[in-house]
Amino acid sequence: MSADQNSNNHDIVFTTKQLSVYYGRQLAIRDIDLSIQRHKITAIIGPSGCGKSTLLRSFNRMNELIPTARVEGQVYYNEKNIYAEGIDPVSIRRHIGMVFQKPNPFPKSIYDNVAFGARINKYQGDMDELVERSLRQAALWDEVKDKLKDSGLALSGGQQQRLCIARALATEPDVILMDEPASALDPIATLRIEELMEELKRNYTIIVVTHNMQQASRVSDMTAFLSIDRNDLEARIGILVEYGATQRMFIKPEMQETEDYITGRFG
Amino acid sequence: MQEVKRVSVREIIAERKSKKKLFGLFKLSRGKSVWENVIAVGLFACSVFTILVTLGIIITLFSETINFFSRPEVNLWDFLTGTNWRPLSSNPSPENFGVRPLIRGTLMIAFISGAVALPIGLGSAIYLSEYASEEVRKVLKPALEVLAGIPTVVYGYFAISFITPLLQRVLEDGLGIDVSFFNALSASVVVGVMIIPMVASISEDAMRAVPSSLREGAYALGATKFEVATKVVVPAALSGIIAAFILAISRAIGETMAVMIAAGATPRMTLNPLESVQTMTSFIVQVSFGDAPSGSINGQAIYAVGATLFVITFLMNIISDIVLRRFREVYE
Numbered sequence: 220m221s222a223d224q225n226s227n228n229h230d231i232v233f234t235t236k237q238l239s240v241y242y243g244r245q246l247a248i249r250d251i252d253l254s255i256q257r258h259k260i261t262a263i264i265g266p267s268g269c270g271k272s273t274l275l276r277s278f279n280r281m282n283e284l285i286p287t288a289r290v291e292g293q294v295y296y297n298e299k300n301i302y303a304e305g306i307d308p309v310s311i312r313r314h315i316g317m318v319f320q321k322p323n324p325f326p327k328s329i330y331d332n333v334a335f336g337a338r339i340n341k342y343q344g345d346m347d348e349l350v351e352r353s354l355r356q357a358a359l360w361d362e363v364k365d366k367l368k369d370s371g372l373a374l375s376g377g378q379q380q381r382l383c384i385a386r387a388l389a390t391e392p393d394v395i396l397m398d399e400p401a402s403a404l405d406p407i408a409t410l411r412i413e414e415l416m417e418e419l420k421r422n423y424t425i426i427v428v429t430h431n432m433q434q435a436s437r438v439s440d441m442t443a444f445l446s447i448d449r450n451d452l453e454a455r456i457g458i459l460v461e462y463g464a465t466q467r468m469f470i471k472p473e474m475q476e477t478e479d480y481i482t483g484r485f486g
Numbered sequence: 487m488q489e490v491k492r493v494s495v496r497e498i499i500a501e502r503k504s505k506k507k508l509f510g511l512f513k514l515s516r517g518k519s520v521w522e523n524v525i526a527v528g529l530f531a532c533s534v535f536t537i538l539v540t541l542g543i544i545i546t547l548f549s550e551t552i553n554f555f556s557r558p559e560v561n562l563w564d565f566l567t568g569t570n571w572r573p574l575s576s577n578p579s580p581e582n583f584g585v586r587p588l589i590r591g592t593l594m595i596a597f598i599s600g601a602v603a604l605p606i607g608l609g610s611a612i613y614l615s616e617y618a619s620e621e622v623r624k625v626l627k628p629a630l631e632v633l634a635g636i637p638t639v640v641y642g643y644f645a646i647s648f649i650t651p652l653l654q655r656v657l658e659d660g661l662g663i664d665v666s667f668f669n670a671l672s673a674s675v676v677v678g679v680m681i682i683p684m685v686a687s688i689s690e691d692a693m694r695a696v697p698s699s700l701r702e703g704a705y706a707l708g709a710t711k712f713e714v715a716t717k718v719v720v721p722a723a724l725s726g727i728i729a730a731f732i733l734a735i736s737r738a739i740g741e742t743m744a745v746m747i748a749a750g751a752t753p754r755m756t757l758n759p760l761e762s763v764q765t766m767t768s769f770i771v772q773v774s775f776g777d778a779p780s781g782s783i784n785g786q787a788i789y790a791v792g793a794t795l796f797v798i799t800f801l802m803n804i805i806s807d808i809v810l811r812r813f814r815e816v817y818e
Contacts, residue, residue: 284705286619313708323699326722328650336707383703390707 230257232394233278237292238272240282245407248457249274250292253443256395258348258424260416262439262465264432269445270457271428278426280308297341297393313340316387320399321381324371329354329363332371332382336390349389350468351372357385358415360474377408384415388423395419397427401434413438434483442468444477489615496639501721507626507751536594547796550789557640559783561585565790571753573773573787585785587753592795595674596738598759603738604731607685607721611727614686615693616715633707636682637694642747645676652676652747668750668762676748677741681734688733724813736799742767766795 226356233255240247246272253260255278263271273282280301283287301311313336324332333350342349354360359381363374365444371382381401387395397416401409408465416425416438429435435442442465447454461468472478506531523659555562559578568584575582610630614623650665650672657663665671697717704718742765751772764772770788778784 235801281702281706284702309708309710312706317706319699319706320700321701323697323703325700325703325718335704335717336709339707339709339713386707440695 224312224471229269231255232297233276233426234256234295234298235256235277235292236295238274238294239291239292240270240277241287241289242285243287244456246456248445249448251459253459253462255424255426256441257424258420258422259440260420260427260438261441261443262435263428263478264430264435264444265445265457265460267430268455269447270459271445272398273396273457274443274445275426277395277399278394279312281312281317283308300434306404311407313390314392315394315395315396316390316392318380318387318398318400321403322376322383322401324374324382326370326372328368329371329374329382330367332391333385336386340390352386353389354382356388357420358411358418359383359385375408377404377411378414380404380408381415384412384419389420392423394424394426397425399430402430409434420443433445436469439465441465444468444472444474444480446476446480504706507569507805514569519583519758533604544796547789547793551793552791554783556702557783557786559705569755570619571769573769573784578783587755587790588746588764588766588769588791589794591670591749591753591756591797592739592767592798594757594763595677595741596735597751598671598674598733599738600679600731601679602675603681603685603734606678607734608727609691610682610686611689611693612715614690616711616719620745627690630683630686632683633679634687636680636709638741638743640679641676641680642673642744644781645672645744645748653760663760665760666750666762668748669753669760670749670763673745673748674759677738678745680741680744681737684734684737687728688729689690689723689727692723692730695726696722698786729806730811732802732809736802736806740767740795740799743772746771764790 225356226298231254233253235251235253238251238253239249251274251457254277261294263274265271275288276282277294278296280290282290290302292302295304296311296315300306301308325335327335330350334346335352337346337349351360351364352362359378363369363382366373374382379404384395384400401412404412413434416427419425420440426433428440441463442464445457446460448458449455461472461474463473468477469481472481528797554560555565560581560583561580565581565583565585568581569586570582570584571587572582579651596602599669614630618626637735646667650669651673653669654665654667658665669768700718701714704714710716745765746768749765751768752762752766753764753769754761768789773784773788778783780789786795
């Protein structure tokens, strides 16, 4: 595990230390130590209910929207602990975009959807230019340039998801978190999202949760495999089993459990 | 497998055929027990009953209204445009039957009570839906709805025993502005309080119906709680909120008892809320309490006023219905 993480600090965006998340009394993930590399795509894979989304949501403090959630340990974003006292989660989220499992455009026009984040951040520059740039980056511009005033909900599912990506890009984030961004989409729309991720990786760091093993192996540079702690199956606690370069993980995983999962023996 | 399928299709057709339609109003099926059919007929009767009663009211209202307008002393044009309402004068003539003072009194009460209820109602809806914890909400929402259960006559006496003296102390004694004992402002304030629960409750339902995925989307873009509430949830629930406003205003227009007690009974073309005014409903009550014989001009005037009120609230209900229908289409 350590061999893959031996890059220097400048290339590390996130480091989690002993990260545990509870929902009420239920421990969801335990003692996760993980470093996320800049301008790479990191995939988080694992069976259902092992805390992949919980881990992802710890990176922008979205877990706090659930009243009973509690976080222990640290998450360093550019070497700053985002769970330290006095840190406003709102300011964290302005640097870390997020794309959800189900496309969730606002019931507003396409233009207003993209401009939303920039407006609340009091963006000073040319809004039209920002909207166009973000839509181009999300590979949606050509499809919507003539109907920017139409509702975002009038688009197809795949287009809606790219609109949500454009919306996240418009806040000019550093990192984009994606929570199974293609699981509600058909294969062609999925492929477009994957191509887009490949594009975006040049300028952004991407962390993606996926159920889809092929997707993880196709798009990601690094893979983190989470699973349920086998010593205590009843409690269903998510732990990090193995983390490393995707190629190595898929060809020669170190842990038997990883191999079992990847080859489809469980999960 | 094929055989099984064919049989089931045949069964479905057979079942369809067995369903006889009685005047197309309800489906009676042969396979079901008689009791089931009795229930269907009974429920049908219930719904017809409501419709018949409504029809009866409308027929009575409008036939008496037609009788009113066929009198030589009045005409429809002067009724709708006249600015004097003196139905009890010894000289019944068209210029004494202008309904506008009543409409103006009604709209003034509705407007001011709306100005009281809409911001407070919307504010509490936003609090309940977006800010309150589940425990707080469980206590606050029913408590708020209790306001709606207080008899309106109580509100009326609350107005003259508390709000009017308060207004007099502050405005008359403090600032030297004349405040009549019966005044529209006092009535409007209590009507406003009365309709707060309606605004809050319906708006809150509309806001809670907004999918939480939209809230998450906004939070993830770095929105604060207030921005999520005002820039995402309220706009998404806007049609429902507007429908709540319209329903509440309809209620304010139709409110009788509290207004009658607090605002008095002086039909007047005024825009001063510190004077006494008369609304359409309080005129109806005033005449009904007196001994206007049926068939007299006053006995019929209340139907004409009632019909006017009916048309106004009916239009508002239609508007709110259209708005509500749009609301259902917002996020799919």
